[in-house]
Amino acid sequence: MRLTPDVPAPERIDFLLLPRFAMVAFFSAIEPLRIANRIQGETLFEWRLIGRDGEPVVASNGMTLAVDHALDEAPLAPSLAVCASFEPEATIDQTLVDWLRKRAAAGCRLGGMDTGCFVLAAAGLLDDQTVTLHWESLPEFRARFPGIDAVESLYEVTPEGFSCAGGSSSIDMSLDLIRRRHGRELAERVRDQLVHDQGRGPASRQRDPAAPEDPTLHRALALMDANLESPLEIRRLAEELDLSWRRLDRLFARHLGTSPQRAYLARRLDHARRLLQETRHTVMDVALACGFASASSFTRAFRQRHGMTPSELRQRH
Template sequence: MLQPIAQPLQSVRRSRDANPDAAPLPAIDPKPMRLQPPTSVPERIGFLMLPRFAMVAFFSAVEPLRIANRISGRTLFEWDLISADGGPVTASNGMTLDASCASARAPAVPSLAVCASFAPDAGIDDALLDWLRERAASGCVLGGMDTGCFALAAAGLLDDQTVTLHWESLPEFRSRFPRVDAVESIFEVTPEGFSCAGGSAAIDMSLDLIRRRHGDTLVKRVRDQLIHDPGRRPASRQRDPDTPGDPTLQKAIELMEANLETPLGIGELATRLGLSWRGLERLFARHTGIPPQRFYLDRRLDHAHRLLHETRHSVMDIALACGFASASSFTRAFRRRLGLTPSEWRQRS
């Protein structure tokens, strides 16, 4: 088990803007807490920043905690920013953020969030995976933000658990880690860990933490400061339906996106929806203007496009992940769509 360093690090990892004149701390929410409550206040949280992490998700997670500190008049939460080597990390928006410590010298914390984004495999090596396993063995509760669950799953720490991550990465994650129950929700909190879809979903997850630790009154005041819509629930979908006026079409699209690697036949898709083949074609013609076969192929090629841009997988691996039987059939479809082969497109991007 890693031990905390002797002296606290003076850096951006801690919020120190408590207001001594603020209202008294609200009563503890009596509802049972699914994660173990901290043994003391302030509660300390670690954020492991991987290369090209999503800065919007990181700040969305931290700002509610900072505001909770200010409103309560006490330092309820502190945080450590961790990188593999202790140096600054460049986010997906090109900005860099200083770390407070290297992973090898990171203090022991009750919970730790792995922050990633467009390049979920960046920075993942054997040393990092071993470190995550050590943290889990020491009792630290681990979670992922945006695509941070890729690192946790690669370490073998998510088998048979329910997690969420950004919707664009769900098909690849499901194909690589079939033993993990990956769902499209805003955030997930289970007895084993936590995860969120990134972006503003991190606000919802932090607000949930504040509610569980310190009650509904405080979380409402924090939410008011953030001007945040209280309507979203953990199980809410991450994005608006493409066709909100027709639930059958939306269900068809959901089935397609859940079966990119092994595409469903159009007849089977129609049967699952309780439609005839012609009925399914009429549905897509009415709402999208294209046949369901074409719509399905476009979704598979969109996913392939993202994988070519965001991963280092071979063209053959990407072809299989997107439901093509061979690299040649994938290349033909990709060229018809974009005018370039997958390899040519990757070289130019």
């Protein structure tokens, strides 16, 4: 999953499956690559599965998956994704640590899926990197490895490595890889085949905020939060809720004391503030992740909401 676009096809990616790995994250990473091969009519990506002893590996859902190689016989690939989920540290021993270190020393780019970064961090392979994990595991990871910048984003791709939060975020990371290697048009065609909603950037949120008590208001805010990068028109929002525009206005006025437009903008700008504080994404990346087409309009709205520019907030943190 290198950043440079001049990687010859087929690009080879290894997946290390650890016991109780998250199968949904693994398959979500593989399927976009398979579909890209089919659409293009040639093998753009190849993948191999690695297990510790070469025996089938049991996933967190109880299903087993056969692998291609054991650790001691697996050939070197340019990239390796460590797939884990529950209790990732239970699988760590000196044999695995040494194997991962040898891969890194040989030039293999390492990444973690779901909780895979626990394993890479225990091997000392994530120093001075920005990584992400499933939100549920972030507090424990930060406590165990305070020197590693762990953020709550969907995925991270850096010159040093890559990581994703698991679940459907694996789709977004693979779509990003396809886009960087083979262009936006192919990535969009793959996304359409997956019936995946608009492609999310790495700075997108992993989860929704706490829900309000009113179920209709909850649905309205959930729709807003699901469309931060490409905000819905308020008329479209009302149609999705099967409400008139006036009823939607009254709903927000009664419960939040504001209009839907202002509430939507506030949520986008509050999300932007969290991203600026908790990630290293550029101001422009954060602006795009929050539905702003230009840095100037983002800066102006951000100052009105938070009393300072995005750059000033960054300097304080």
